Amino acid sequence: xxxxxxxxxxxxxxxxxxxxxxxxxxxxxxxxxxxxxxxxxxxxxxxxxxxxxxxxxxxxxxxxxxxxxxxxxxxxxxxxxxxxxxxxxxxxxxxxxxxxxxxxxxxxxxxxxxxxxxxxxxxxxxxxxxxxxxxxxxxxxxxxxxxxxxxxxxxxxxxxxxxxxxxxxxxxxxxxxxxxxxxxxxxxxxxxxxxxxxxxxxxxxxxxxxxxxxxxxxxxxxxxxxxxxxxxxxxxxxxxxxxxxxxxxxxxxxxxxxxxxxxxxxxxxxxxxxxxxxxxxxxxxxxxxxxxxxxxxxxxxxxxxxxxxxxxxxxxxxxxxxxxxxxxxxxxxxxxxxxxxxxxxxxxxxxxxxxxxxxxxxxxxxxxxxxxxxxxxxxxxxxxxxxxxxxxxxxxxxxxxxxxxxxxxxxxxxxxxxxxxxxxxxxxxxxxxxxxxxxxxxxxxxxxxxxxxxxxxxxxxxxxxxxxxxxxxxxxxxxxxxxxxxxxxxxxxxxxxxxxxxxxxxxxxxxxxxxxxxxxxxxxxxxxxxxxxxxxxxxxxxxxxxxxxxxxxxxxxxxxxxxxxxxxxxxxxxxxxxxxxxxxxx
Amino acid sequence: xxxxxxxxxxxxxxxxxxxxxxxxxxxxxxxxxxxxxxxxxxxxxxxxxxxxxxxxxxxxxxxxxxxxxxxxxxxxxxxxxxxxxxxxxxxxxxxxxxxxxxxxxxxxxxxxxxxxxxxxxxxxxxxxxxxxxxxxxxxxxxxxxxxxxxxxxxxxxxxxxxxxxxxxxxxxxxxxxxxxxxxxxxxxxxxxxxxxxxxxxxxxxxxxxxxxxxxxxxxxxxxxxxxxxxxxxxxxxxxxxxxxxxxxxxxxxxxxxxxxxxxxxxxxxxxxxxxxxxxx
Numbered sequence: 123x124x125x126x127x128x129x130x131x132x133x134x135x136x137x138x139x140x141x142x143x144x145x146x147x148x149x150x151x152x153x154x155x156x157x158x159x160x161x162x163x164x165x166x167x168x169x170x171x172x173x174x175x176x177x178x179x180x181x182x183x184x185x186x187x188x189x190x191x192x193x194x195x196x197x198x199x200x201x202x203x204x205x206x207x208x209x210x211x212x213x214x215x216x217x218x219x220x221x222x223x224x225x226x227x228x229x230x231x232x233x234x235x236x237x238x239x240x241x242x243x244x245x246x247x248x249x250x251x252x253x254x255x256x257x258x259x260x261x262x263x264x265x266x267x268x269x270x271x272x273x274x275x276x277x278x279x280x281x282x283x284x285x286x287x288x289x290x291x292x293x294x295x296x297x298x299x300x301x302x303x304x305x306x307x308x309x310x311x312x313x314x315x316x317x318x319x320x321x322x323x324x325x326x327x328x329x330x331x332x333x334x335x336x337x338x339x340x341x342x343x344x345x346x347x348x349x350x351x352x353x354x355x356x357x358x359x360x361x362x363x364x365x366x367x368x369x370x371x372x373x374x375x376x377x378x379x380x381x382x383x384x385x386x387x388x389x390x391x392x393x394x395x396x397x398x399x400x401x402x403x404x405x406x407x408x409x410x411x412x413x414x415x416x417x418x419x420x421x422x423x424x425x426x427x428x429x430x431x432x433x434x435x436x437x438x439x440x441x442x443x444x445x446x447x448x449x450x451x452x453x454x455x456x457x458x459x460x461x462x463x464x465x466x467x468x469x470x471x472x473x474x475x476x477x478x479x480x481x482x483x484x485x486x487x488x489x490x491x492x493x494x495x496x497x498x499x500x501x502x503x504x505x506x507x508x509x510x511x512x513x514x515x516x517x518x519x520x521x522x523x524x525x526x527x528x529x530x531x532x533x534x535x536x537x538x539x540x541x542x543x544x545x546x547x548x549x550x551x552x553x554x555x556x557x558x559x560x561x562x563x564x565x566x567x568x569x570x571x572x573x574x575x576x577x578x579x580x581x582x583x584x585x586x587x588x589x590x591x592x593x594x595x596x597x598x599x600x601x602x603x604x605x606x607x608x609x610x611x612x613x614x615x616x617x618x619x620x621x622x623x624x625x626x627x628x629x630x631x632x633x634x635x636x637x638x639x640x641x642x643x644x645x646x647x648x649x650x651x652x653x654x655x656x657x658x659x660x661x662x663x664x665x666x667x668x669x670x671x672x673x674x675x676x677x678x679x680x681x682x683x684x685x686x687x688x689x690x691x692x693x694x695x696x697x698x699x700x701x702x703x704x705x706x707x708x
Numbered sequence: 709x710x711x712x713x714x715x716x717x718x719x720x721x722x723x724x725x726x727x728x729x730x731x732x733x734x735x736x737x738x739x740x741x742x743x744x745x746x747x748x749x750x751x752x753x754x755x756x757x758x759x760x761x762x763x764x765x766x767x768x769x770x771x772x773x774x775x776x777x778x779x780x781x782x783x784x785x786x787x788x789x790x791x792x793x794x795x796x797x798x799x800x801x802x803x804x805x806x807x808x809x810x811x812x813x814x815x816x817x818x819x820x821x822x823x824x825x826x827x828x829x830x831x832x833x834x835x836x837x838x839x840x841x842x843x844x845x846x847x848x849x850x851x852x853x854x855x856x857x858x859x860x861x862x863x864x865x866x867x868x869x870x871x872x873x874x875x876x877x878x879x880x881x882x883x884x885x886x887x888x889x890x891x892x893x894x895x896x897x898x899x900x901x902x903x904x905x906x907x908x909x910x911x912x913x914x915x916x917x918x919x920x921x922x923x924x925x926x927x928x929x930x931x932x933x934x935x936x937x938x939x940x941x942x943x944x945x946x947x948x949x950x951x952x953x954x955x956x957x958x959x960x961x962x963x964x965x966x967x968x969x970x971x972x973x974x975x976x977x978x979x980x981x982x983x984x985x986x987x988x
Contacts, residue, residue, distance in 0.1 A: 454869055458949055476867070483869050486829050487949065627866060654862075654927070659871065661949070 126168050126182070134183075136212035137205060142190035143183040143213055147175035152249070152421055153218040154178045154413065155210075159229020159256065160343075161304070161312075161336030163189030165329045166228065170402050173410035178224075178417065181217045185209070185231070187338030189331050201341040203237040203259070203350070210238050214247060222249035222362075224417045228402050230342055232256025240358040240386070250420040252365040252413050255372055255399055257379050259346060261386055263354030265379060280378045287374050294343045301337040309333035319373075321613065322403045323568060363389035365416045367409065369397045391416065392436040396674065397570065397613065404613075405569050407518070411440050430464025430488040434668050439464035440490065444512065444519045446499050446556060447526030449476025451626030452576060455664035456523055457481075461489035463668065465521070468512060472498045472526075491516075499526045499552030509559035518567045521671055524556040525576040527595075529632030531645075531706070534589040536636025542590055544633075549594035550601075557605055561614070570613035572671045575602045579622040579684035582691045584702035590635075595620075599677065606676055615674040621663045622684030623656045645708045652707070720814075720888075721960065724939060725975050727811040728818060728958060732978055734758045735805045735820035742824060744799055748773040748792035751805065759809045766895040768808030768815045768886060768905040779804045779821070779830075779952030781876040791900065802830040802951050808886075808905075808941075815886040815905060817941035819956030820979065833946045833953035836868050838984045840944045841955070841973075848935045848961060848971040855931040858882055861944055862927075873947035874954070875927065883942040885912055885923035886958065935961045935971065955980045 129144040144164060154174055156167045164182040174180045186209055187193035187201065194200030214223050225248055227235035236258030238244050239251045257265075269277040294300050303309075309332055316322045364387045368377055377394075384390055393412055397405050430439055443460040447453035449471030457467050461484035469484065469492065471477035477494035484492040493516065497504045512519060530537070530545045553575050564571035578595035580588050602618035609616060629649040634642045658681050670678045679688040690697050738754045755771035774781075775795045779802045784790070797803060801824050808817035823830050840861055847857045861882060865872050874882045889904045896903050912923035922930040925940065943956035958974040 450866065458869075462949060479867075479869055483832070483948070486832055657875075661871070 126165065126171060129171075129182075132216070134212050134216050137194075137208055139186050139192045139194055139209075141183050141186065141209060141213060143181065143217065145182075145217060146171055146180040147178055149179045149217075151177065151179045152417060153214075153221060153223040154180050154417060155214065155217075155223045155225050156180065156182045157210075157225065157227040157231030157235055158182070158185065158188070159227075159231045160339040161328075161332060162229070163329055163331055163335055165189070165327055166400075166402050168327060169406035170409050170413075173406060174413060177414055179218070181213065181223070183209075183213050185234070185339075187341070188335040189329070193338050197338065197341050199345060201338075201345040203234065203346055206234045207237055207241060207244065210234070211244065211247070222247050224249050224413075224420070225251040225362075226254075226413055227251070227256055228254045229256045229399070230339070233259060233346075236261070236358070236360075239360050239362050239364065240355075245361050248362045250363050250365070250417060251360065252367060252416060254367045254401055254409075255369060255375055257375065258358055258386070259350035260354040260356075260358040261383070262379065263351040264356070265382065266351065267354070268382075280376065284376050284379065287376060290374070291343055291347060294340045295347075300340045304336040304340075305333045309336065312336075316400070320398045320400050320404070322400050327403060358386060360387040360389075363387075363391070363416075363420055365391045365393060365412065367393045367395060367401070367412060369395050369399060369401050369405075371397060372399045374399055393439060394436045396615075407567070407569050408441075408520075415440055430462060432459065432461075432463035432488065432668075434463045434672055437463070437672055438521070438668070441465045441520040442468070442517050443521040443523065444468040444470060444560065445523040445525055446470045446497075446552065447576075448480045449473045451628060452621060452624060452660045452663045452667075453523070453525040454480050455660035456525060456667050457484055457492075458487055459661070459664035459668050460521070461485070461487040461492065464488055464490065466490055466516065467492040468495060468516060468519070469493070470495045470497050470499070470508065470526075472496065498548075499524075499555060500547035502551075502555060505552075505555040505559055509563065512560075513563055518563045518569075519560045519571065521572045521574065522556055522560045522564075523574045523576070523667065524553040524598075525574075526552050527576060527578075527628070529628045530590050530635060531587050531632060531708075532635030532637070533587070537590050538635065541633065541635050545590045545594050546597075549591070550597045553598050553601060557601070561605070561609070564614050565609070565612055568612065572615045572617070572674070573602075573605065573609075574617045574619060574667055574671060575599075577602065577618045577620050579620045579679060579681070579687050581618075581620055583684075583687040583698055585706070586702055586704075587706050603676065615671070617667075617670040617675050618677050619663065619667055619670060620677065620679045620684050620688065621666075622658065622679065622681030622687075623653055624658045624660055624663055624681065625653045625656065626660050629653045648708050717962075721974060723812060723814040723888075724816065724958060727809060727814045727816040728975055729977075730759070730762060730764075730811060731807055731809055731816040731818040732820065734762075734807065734809075735818060736979060738805060739803075739820065739822045742797055742803065744797055744824065746797045747794045748775055748778070749794060751775075751797075751803070752792040755805060755807050759807070762811075764809040764811050766810040766889060766891065766904060767897060767902045768810060768817055768889075769902065770897060770900045771805065771807035772900075774804045774806075774952070776801045776803075777950035777952075780871075780947035780950055781873050781952065782950055784876050787878055787899075797824050799825045800827055802827050802953070804952060804954060806954075806956065810889045810891075810902065810905070813888050813891050815889055816958070817884075817886055817943075817956055819943055819945075819954045821953040821955065827951070829948060829951045830953050833870065833948055833951065834955075834980060834983070835987065836870070837944060837946060837953060837955055837980070839864060839868075840946075841981075844942060844944070845959070845971060845973065848959065849967045851934045851970075853932050853934055854925045855927065855929070855933075858925065858927050858931065865944075865946060868946075869948070871947040872945070873952055874943060874945040877943075877945075879924050879926050880928070881924045881926045882944055883925040883940045883959070885909070885936070886939050886941045887912070937961050937963045939974070 184191035232253045233256040443465040448469035467484045469480040474496040481492040481494035577599040580592040581595040581599040606616035679685040751773035805820045921933045945954035
């Protein structure tokens with residue numbers, strides 16, 4: 123009946139109860155113990171465990187009273203953290219008596235694991251701990267204490283915010299009612315609630331034991347919350363490295379709970395994820411990758427492994443980012459910014475040498491891996507080949523940056539059909555191919571992602587000299603907006619970036635319609651000089667792109683002139699039309 | 709006659725070579741003494757003391773020291789930010805020492821990049837500076853306008869993936885002329901620059917303004933002229949996301965018709981040049 127395929131099951135007796143323990147993978151490999159939360163059973167890990175089992179000895183067990191483990195009699199007083207620690211020690215004595223284990227906990231599993239990693243009697247038995255959505259009750263008690271003692275406005279707001287998110291905790295403290303609800307209507311409707319509110323894909327989870335698990339589990343709260351919050355331990359220091367994974371849209375726990383964590387954890391790695399509470403169900407690939415990386419680096423003796431120093435390293439560490447037009451300008455700067463944040467980078471450009479250079483420097487900056495691909499984004503078949511290759515060799519892209527673009531200036535009547543075709547092929551079709559191919563991979567995986575399209579301030583600022591370019595970029599802007607609406611329900615964000623005048627080599631490669639080669643050269647030089655004097659660096663656009671992904675922004679004008687034009691386009695579109703008539707100073 | 713001129717030139721050059729060697733020796737000595745916790749001010753003072761002990765009395769400019777992301781002039785807006793601060797050196801941090809002592813009337817202006825421990829990014833930047841040294845010499849020998857050479861250096865930096873950081877210097881110079889300086893008993897300095905040297909530079913600027921050249925080599929129109937004979941302190945400065953690297957040394961430009969003699973680096977026995985040779 124278990125949804126964990128090929129799991130070896132055994133029963134471990136301890137303190138008058140029997141725990142159901144499942145094992146996957148090679149027992150000689152490092153042991154990773156997964157602990158489930160409330161109201162769950164070990165099956166909550168059914169997506170993550172097989173992914174980890176390729177590299178590790180994975181152990182899962184049903185917490186007492188849950189799943190196929192038996193419940194203590196009486197229930198009251200049977201779920202204290204001390205007893206849960208006994209259970210944990212009994213399990214690891216059975217599955218890994220000689221080697222310390224790597225702990226992974228979600229929700230109440232994480233609350234328990236904090237206890238395991240901070241009490242003396244488990245010292246030396248825990249090698250590392252990955253925590254998701256479950257704070258230490260001792261840390262939480264002190265967190266509340268600190269805010270009550272010195273209630274600054276910010277602290278009060280944090281307290282009220284978390285207090286509101288904890289409504290279910292109060293509810294669970296009422297006698298009998300929660301049990302009745304779980305064994306009755308709540309138990310029946312729970313799977314549908316999860317699907318609707320938490321976007322959990324339907325399947326074999328939750329299991330049939332849910333009403334009983336949830337009813338028993340109420341005692342986790344009743345036995346521990348009040349005593350621990352009233353008298354938190356003041357020496358709850360972690361004796362192993364900790365990786366903290368925080369889902370940013372968690373309905374039950376706020377991010378600020380972990381603000382003081384560095385005090386308790388000497389070796390802390392922070393990760394954030396734009397997802398809701400049940401990440402073991404909704405983001406198994408990402409979790410498996412982060413757990414694998416963390417466990418591997420701890421095993422290798424490097425507890426704070428990530429060399430990435432970038433501002434958003436917590437968010438992009440280990441993610442796969444593909445940037446087109448990465449051989450120069452904004453694309454290259456963006457690849458570097460992601461590399462600095464610890465992402466794996468695929469640098470795509472039609473100039474092989476430039477792409478290779480970007481990939482090489484990305485590694486120097488902190489990208490754990492990086493690759494160069496030589497592709498012309500306007501070439502449909504080449505893009506299809508690229509998408510297939512990336513999926514097969516590097517994985518599904520987490521962040522796609524459709525940045526490749528070319529410039530074209532001149533009168534509408536001087537712009538030949540060939541000119542039009544060229545601009546639209548690269549600027550619009552390149553983006554369409556990127557979104558189509560890599561966007562589909564993202565939706566098929568169903569674990570979120572982000573698409574960034576580089577539009578332009580010319581997308582909303584008309585100009586008599588930029589009809590073709592502006593048209594292509596306006597199309598990119600609208601495509602991004604439509605796609606954003608379509609993908610919103612699947613956790614995939616879409617952002618359009620409108621840089622403005624940025625000092626890149628687009629000026630020296632731009633075409634000018636209706637002039638001879640010599641005049642074109644002169645204009646290129648002149649524009650390059652003007653852009654050079656303006657000197658807005660592409661690095662700042664790259665920063666804006668990372669910020670847009672982190673905040674999931676829809677349209678991002680970057681330079682002051684781009685922002686000003688955006689504002690005018692809403693307040694005084696007539697002004698933009700007047701600007702459009704000006705002759706560019708070339 | 710020609711030999712007399714040559715020998716006079718070579719005597720003069722050996723004076724410049726001596727002070728450039730002295731300055732690089734100072735950079736290496738100070739760099740070896742840098743350790744975690746040393747501040748930029750202390751590093752600048754160490755350079756000053758080291759050179760004064762060895763007979764330096766005047767400066768083209770007082771020694772600078774930049775640590776960490778200040779090597780790439782991150783967020784520099786006003787020239788005062790060039791002056792040494794209380795930023796402390798940490799393991800792995802890049803640093804740049806920049807000094808311009810005057811010794812026996814000869815001026816040097818050098819820049820020395822290094823890091824405390826290993827810094828792969830800066831190593832890479834230093835390695836990539838070699839191409840700039842070659843490019844500058846080649847194009848000066850071709851008598852290309854300085855402004856165009858500046859733009860070619862810019863393009864090479866962009867191709868390499870780096871940002872041009874010498875544009876942050878006063879007037880955005882990649883190089884400036886240096887000359888002999890009369891030794892005075894009292895030589896005050898103004899904003900870190902020796903007044904004697906400033907005087908020389910101002911005289912050159914006036915001269916050049918009349919004749920259509922400039923002692924400053926920059927991206928602007930005033931540099932739109934072929935290389936002017938004399939000694940140029942050339943300082944291409946690369947920046948790459950919070951890490952910077954530069955070298956600075958003297959390029960001799962003459963009016964000789966022989967390309968080899970028309971421009972050459974004053975001295976090839978310098979730390980960065982030796983390093984490139986070793987890596988090959």
